[in-house]
Amino acid sequence: xxxxxxxxxxxxxxxxxxxxxxxxxxxxxxxxxxxxxxxxxxxxxxxxxxxxxxxxxxxxxxxxxxxxxxxxxxxxxxxxxxxxxxxxxxxxxxxxxxxxxxxxxxxxxxxxxxxxxxxxxxxxxxxxxxxxxxxxxxxxxxxxxxxxxxxxxxxxxxxxxxxxxxxxxxxxxxxxxxxxxxxxxxxxxxxxxxxxxxxxxxxxxxxxxxxxxxxxxxxxxxxxxxxxxxxxxxxxxxxxxxxxxxxxxxxxxxxxxxxxxxxxxxxxxxxxxxxxxxxxxxxxxxxxxxxxxxxxxx
Numbered sequence: 001x002x003x004x005x006x007x008x009x010x011x012x013x014x015x016x017x018x019x020x021x022x023x024x025x026x027x028x029x030x031x032x033x034x035x036x037x038x039x040x041x042x043x044x045x046x047x048x049x050x051x052x053x054x055x056x057x058x059x060x061x062x063x064x065x066x067x068x069x070x071x072x073x074x075x076x077x078x079x080x081x082x083x084x085x086x087x088x089x090x091x092x093x094x095x096x097x098x099x100x101x102x103x104x105x106x107x108x109x110x111x112x113x114x115x116x117x118x119x120x121x122x123x124x125x126x127x128x129x130x131x132x133x134x135x136x137x138x139x140x141x142x143x144x145x146x147x148x149x150x151x152x153x154x155x156x157x158x159x160x161x162x163x164x165x166x167x168x169x170x171x172x173x174x175x176x177x178x179x180x181x182x183x184x185x186x187x188x189x190x191x192x193x194x195x196x197x198x199x200x201x202x203x204x205x206x207x208x209x210x211x212x213x214x215x216x217x218x219x220x221x222x223x224x225x226x227x228x229x230x231x232x233x234x235x236x237x238x239x240x241x242x243x244x245x246x247x248x249x250x251x252x253x254x255x256x257x258x259x260x261x262x263x264x265x266x267x268x269x270x271x272x273x274x275x276x277x278x279x280x281x282x283x284x285x286x287x288x289x290x291x292x293x294x295x296x297x298x
Contacts, residue, residue, distance in 0.1 A: 111252035145210035157197035167204030180257030180293030216283040
């Protein structure tokens with residue numbers, strides 16, 4: 001056995017040291033096995049030269065076999081990665097080796113994305129992308145709601161939020177029916193909610209056509225509410241706190257039911273609140289018809 005170890009050390013010295021750094025554990029195990037084989041060869045009265053030649057031959061055979069297998073596997077991996085990357089680019093998805101989560105780039109059309117089992121994804125590496133001018137508090141808190149488009153769909157809601165905009169009265173019943181409103185009961189309750197782009201708790205806007213869309217229960221709560229609560233908690237902490245806020249429903253072409261909602265928020269002066277996310281308008285167990293908002297149970 002001692003002779004085998006000595007032969008193994010000789011083999012290691014014969015290897016290119018740079019290549020040794022790249023050797024995988026399975027290859028090292030193969031080297032150890034070859035070393036013991038060499039020890040056995042020496043113990044059978046073979047000369048050191050014969051044993052070394054025999055060991056080198058076996059080592060070359062093992063390494064060649066492993067190299068061919070690795071090369072084939074890497075080729076398959078690269079081919080698969082290329083296909084996935086190509087498909088991802090068409091869908092506007094960024095594939096990152098270090099993160100299995102689905103993400104989206106800043107400039108893509110979010111409506112092209114398809115739901116892959118993760119309802120909330122980050123956009124632009126979770127950076128809101130507001131300019132210095134966007135974050136200015138010189139004019140105090142404000143809110144703005146984009147006009148309805150030609151299909152009467154809500155377009156976008158923006159605000160510089162502050163504690164002073166938050167409502168002091170209880171919300172009244174909603175009566176507006178946004179585009180795509182075909183509600184029905186499912187096992188978990190109502191399928192759809194009348195969803196505020198900027199939540200009532202932040203500005204007190206309620207039956208405002210420009211601030212409402214048809215959203216599944218899962219998109220509205222816990223989806224949007226989770227992120228709205230982050231903003232609300234920050235605003236409640238101090239009357240000096242401001243948050244730049246923007247919410248955009250994402251429709252595909254002339255569909256009446258939004259594919260999802262993009263939410264961006266940035267606290268002014270710090271990063272206590274900072275996100276850029278997209279929430280898919282889906283409901284588990286239900287297939288939605290985004291053209292008109294009708295649906296069927298799976």
